[in-house]
Amino acid sequence: MFELTVLGINVILPSILTLLGVALGYRLSGAVESRHETERPLESNRTVELVRGVCVAAASALAIWSAVALRNEWAIWHEDAWMRLPTGVALVALAAAVTTGMNFVWLAWLIRGVAVLTAALAIFPSGEAWGDLLPTKNLWLASITLSTLVAWFLMERRGSRDAAVLGLSWILLLIVAAYLTSQSFLKVTEPLMAVASVLGCLSLLSLRRGSSSWVATAVGPCLFAFSAAVASAQFNSFLGLPDALSWLAMASPGIAAALTQWTSVGHSQIGSRKKNLWATLLVCLLMAVAIVAWTQWALPSGGEEW
Numbered sequence: 001m002f003e004l005t006v007l008g009i010n011v012i013l014p015s016i017l018t019l020l021g022v023a024l025g026y027r028l029s030g031a032v033e034s035r036h037e038t039e040r041p042l043e044s045n046r047t048v049e050l051v052r053g054v055c056v057a058a059a060s061a062l063a064i065w066s067a068v069a070l071r072n073e074w075a076i077w078h079e080d081a082w083m084r085l086p087t088g089v090a091l092v093a094l095a096a097a098v099t100t101g102m103n104f105v106w107l108a109w110l111i112r113g114v115a116v117l118t119a120a121l122a123i124f125p126s127g128e129a130w131g132d133l134l135p136t137k138n139l140w141l142a143s144i145t146l147s148t149l150v151a152w153f154l155m156e157r158r159g160s161r162d163a164a165v166l167g168l169s170w171i172l173l174l175i176v177a178a179y180l181t182s183q184s185f186l187k188v189t190e191p192l193m194a195v196a197s198v199l200g201c202l203s204l205l206s207l208r209r210g211s212s213s214w215v216a217t218a219v220g221p222c223l224f225a226f227s228a229a230v231a232s233a234q235f236n237s238f239l240g241l242p243d244a245l246s247w248l249a250m251a252s253p254g255i256a257a258a259l260t261q262w263t264s265v266g267h268s269q270i271g272s273r274k275k276n277l278w279a280t281l282l283v284c285l286l287m288a289v290a291i292v293a294w295t296q297w298a299l300p301s302g303g304e305e306w
Contacts, residue, residue, distance in 0.1 A: 006071075006190060006193075009066070009067055009070045009071055009190075009194075010067045010071075010190050010191065010193035010194045010197070011193055011194070011197050013063070013066055013067070013070075014063035014064065014066065014067055014194040014197040014198055015063075015197045015198075015200075015201050017059050017062050017063040017066065018056075018059050018060060018063050018197070018198050018201045018202060018218075019201060020059060021055045021056050021058060021059020021060070021062075022055070022056060022059070022201075022202070022205060022214060024055045024059075025051060025052040025054075025055030025056055026052075028051045028055065029047075029048040029051045029052050046101050049100050049101030050097075050098075050100050050101055052100070052214070052217070053096065053097045053098075053099075053100025053101065053217045054097040054100075056202070056214055056217045056218050057093040057094070057096045057097035057100075057217055057218060057220075057221065058093065058097065059198075059218075060089075060093060060198045060202075060217075060218035060221050060222060061086070061089050061090045061092075061093035061094075061221055063194055063197070063198050064085075064086060064089050064191060064194050064195060064198065064221065064222075064225050065086035065089065065090065066194075067190065067191045067193070067194030068083070068085060068086045068191050068194075069086065071187075071190055071191075072187070081122075081123050081124060081125040081126070081232070081235070082123060082125075082185075082187065082188060082228075082232035082235070082236065084122045084123050085123055085188070085191070085225060085228050085229065085232065087119075087122055088118075088119030088120070088122045088123050088224060088225075088228055089119070089221045089224055089225050089228075090221075091115050091118060091119045091122070092112075092115050092116055092119050092148070092220050092221045092224045093218075093220070093221040094115065095111050095112045095114075095115030095116075095220070096112065096217055096218070096220040096221060097217070098111065099111050099112060100217055109149070109153070112149065112152070112220060113145070113149060116144070116145050116148050116149055116220070116224055117141065117145045119224055119228070120140075120141050120144040120145050120224075120228070121141065123144075123228045123231070123232060124137065124140065124141065125235055130235070133235065136243060139243070139247075140231055140243075143227070143231070143246075143247045143250055143251070144224070144227045144228060144231055144250065146251075146254075147223070147227045147247075147250040147251045147253070147254055148220065148223040148224045148227055150251075150254035150257075150258075151219070151223050151253040151254035151257055152219055152220045152223055154254060154257035154258060154261060155167070155215070155216055155219045155257060156216050156219075157261070158257075158261075161206070161207055161276075162276050163203075163206060163215055163216060164203045164204070164206040164207035164215060165203075165207070165276055165277050165280050165281075166203075166256075166257055166260070166280055167199050167200075167202065167203030167206070167215045167219065168199075168200065168203045168204070168207070169256065169280045169281050169283075169284040170199060170253050170256070170284065171196050171199060171200055172281075172284045172285060172288045173226075173249070173252045173253055173256065173284055173287065173288060173291075174192055174195060174196040174199070174226060175196070175288070176249065176252075176287075176288040176291045176292055177192055177226060177229065177230050177249050178192045178193065179292060179295065180230065180233065180245070180246070180249055180291065180295050181229060181230060181233035183233075183237070183239060183241070183295065183299065184233055184234075184236065184237035184238070184239050184241075185232065185233040185236045185237060188229040188230075188232050188233050189229075189233075191225065191229060192225075192226065192229055195222050195225045195226055195229075198218060198222055199215070199218070199219070199222050202214045202215040202218050203215050223253060226250070226253070227250040230246050230249050230250050231246060231250065233246070234246040239299065239300060240300060241295070241298050241299070242298060245291070245294050245295065245298060248290075248291060248294070249291050252284075252287045252288075252291065255287065256280065256283045256284045256287055259283050260276065260279050260280045260283050
């Protein structure tokens with residue numbers, strides 16, 4: 001019964017919410033397109049992208065929020081810093097929605113950068129009990145912010161199926177992150193399943209439709225949730241695992257995207273698609289193995305009771 005509850009809250013419900021957001025996006029954008037495309041086609045395209053972006057970003061934020069809240073409690077601003085993760089995801093999702101299709105790219109990334117940094121500050125613990133984190137606070141904030149923005153930026157540079165392949169390959173890294181966080185703080189492990197569900201649904205949709213717009217919009221909130229969960233697990237851990245291990249796990253989506261960026265050229269050719277698929281999967285798999293091996297090596301003998 002417990003396993004079914006976890007599956008329902010962290011996989012089935014987030015998937016349903018994500019697909020409902022996509023369906024609503026199609027419905028609303030279709031109405032906008034049919035109304036304005038003959039009169040003002042450029043404005044229509046911008047509005048269509050914005051409508052879809054708002055629907056998908058809102059659905060992804062709600063999916064992750066529900067996974068955290070149903071297993072814990074509903075709260076917009078919780079006393080425990082890690083419980084503010086959904087609030088941070090919602091802020092990043094809002095930035096993703098309003099910058100969808102924006103003409104000024106530099107302004108879009110400025111808004112996203114401010115949103116991610118603000119969200120990172122929200123989930124960072126404060127108070128006397130967390131004084132030991134202060135010397136590394138800036139490093140943690142930089143790691144959360146850069147790991148999210150770099151991977152997000154590289155995802156948006158990919159076209160159609162390449163972005164979908166990258167999103168699906170990142171699920172390997174989400175599984176490894178879940179393994180890492182489960183060693184000490186299971187409360188952030190289960191929501192990672194919701195992140196994987198959102199990312200998986202949208203990547204499969206983008207792969208089928210031949211468009212990266214769906215997954216590219218939700219990838220920001222998903223990547224922030226990923227990094228924030230890994231960071232929160234380390235903040236609440238007493239295992240003594242090195243911070244660098246968490247930083248590597250958080251940066252792994254961006255590293256994998258950077259190492260396979262060359263394969264996204266010529267994606268219209270079948271041979272290039274296969275090359276991109278296998279190269280991306282291989283890089284993510286190797287990174288996953290490295291993180292698991294480092295975790296096993298760094299774990300204290302006997303582990304810790306939770």
